[in-house]
Amino acid sequence: MRPFLVRRLSPLSRKSTVEHSFLAYLRGRCRKLPQVPIGIGDDAAVLEPVSGQQIACVDQIIDGVDFISDRHSLTDVGYKSVAINLSDMAAMGGTPLSILVTLSLPSMNSTQIAGQVYDGILEAAAEFNLSIAGGDISTYDGPLAVSVTLLGKVQEKEAFLRSGAKEGDAILVSGPVGGSILGRHLRPVPRLDLSQQLRESVDVTSAIDISDGLSLDLDRLCAASGVGAELDTEKIPIHDDAKTLAETSGRTPFQHAWSDGEDFELLITMSQADADSITVNTSDAPLTQIGNIVGRTGLWQRKQGKLKRLSPQGYAHGS
Ligand SMILES: [Mg+2]
Numbered sequence: 001m002r003p004f005l006v007r008r009l010s011p012l013s014r015k016s017t018v019e020h021s022f023l024a025y026l027r028g029r030c031r032k033l034p035q036v037p038i039g040i041g042d043d044a045a046v047l048e049p050v051s052g053q054q055i056a057c058v059d060q061i062i063d064g065v066d067f068i069s070d071r072h073s074l075t076d077v078g079y080k081s082v083a084i085n086l087s088d089m090a091a092m093g094g095t096p097l098s099i100l101v102t103l104s105l106p107s108m109n110s111t112q113i114a115g116q117v118y119d120g121i122l123e124a125a126a127e128f129n130l131s132i133a134g135g136d137i138s139t140y141d142g143p144l145a146v147s148v149t150l151l152g153k154v155q156e157k158e159a160f161l162r163s164g165a166k167e168g169d170a171i172l173v174s175g176p177v178g179g180s181i182l183g184r185h186l187r188p189v190p191r192l193d194l195s196q197q198l199r200e201s202v203d204v205t206s207a208i209d210i211s212d213g214l215s216l217d218l219d220r221l222c223a224a225s226g227v228g229a230e231l232d233t234e235k236i237p238i239h240d241d242a243k244t245l246a247e248t249s250g251r252t253p254f255q256h257a258w259s260d261g262e263d264f265e266l267l268i269t270m271s272q273a274d275a276d277s278i279t280v281n282t283s284d285a286p287l288t289q290i291g292n293i294v295g296r297t298g299l300w301q302r303k304q305g306k307l308k309r310l311s312p313q314g315y316a317h318g319s
Helices: 020-029 074-091 110-127 192-201 214-225 240-249 253-259 272-277
Strands: 053-062 095-106 131-140 145-154 170-173 204-209 228-231 266-270 288-294 298-303 306-310
Touching (some): 020 110, 095 110, 192 204, 204 214, 214 228, 214 266, 214 298
Antiparallel strands (some): 053 145, 170 266, 204 266, 228 288, 298 306
16 A cells, blocks of 8 residues: 555644545545545535435444454454444444544554555445545544444335334344354444345334344343343354353353354344244345243243243443
8 A cells, every 4th residue: 555644733732634645545545436426635525315314323443442453453443443333234224325434543653554444444345335425534642543434324214223122023133143252343244235135025123233242232122112022042043153262261152142242243123924934035144033022121031931031241331
């Protein structure tokens, strides 16, 4: 890649803006991506109106919290910063269109870091047909933080919400879970294809993506819907990574599947009739029914005819 410069504005401001050379470099690299009418390099982006409704989400990842720059490839970090937003978009049933990127760079090696992070961002943008509408780059005396805002569209009143699950609905998960820390968390596969197919073939009553742990995110979905879940815990698909991790972690594969975060699979509810009839063609995201929504709040396991309360566990931000 061509080098570019990041300039400090003044020692007092602790914030700097990027040189024009970088914007030129970035514009060049974005040329093969879908374009917005006015993108990088102006004071603001100008976007075309969308059909249906607009949808937006933002997620920030920070060195030492969501990744460790000494250990993880910064290109993977850039990729992840986009992919986690795409996972949120999939959870809402939306179609992603463009991103805005904010990089907060540590002063040391800022140019090199920005280039590596952008390699991953551009890779994800190319893979998912996103335009890079704009962004901001600053340096400061702090850890690398990458914030991506994703804009997209969804058909009028068709967005999947967390709050629509109804008693009797089937609960499905889009793939095996647990142990993503072994590497999958850096290269999550957003379930956009699955989301689209579901939107076209069944009535999804609620959805959420698993960012903080299957049980914690299911609990959030249930809380938003004012319902509970009765789970057939043996049906929860356990990823091989969870089994590998369990060999050294002192925890069981199930515990990893139950509570590990950053799987970025979808949890979806739909009527039992829809779940029984559903056929989706996404070989990489097999749907598994793991239980049903019940009126009684909380997460429950039915074993030998008795109900046992399960406690949700996972990664709670800010705790
Ligand atoms: Mg989410």
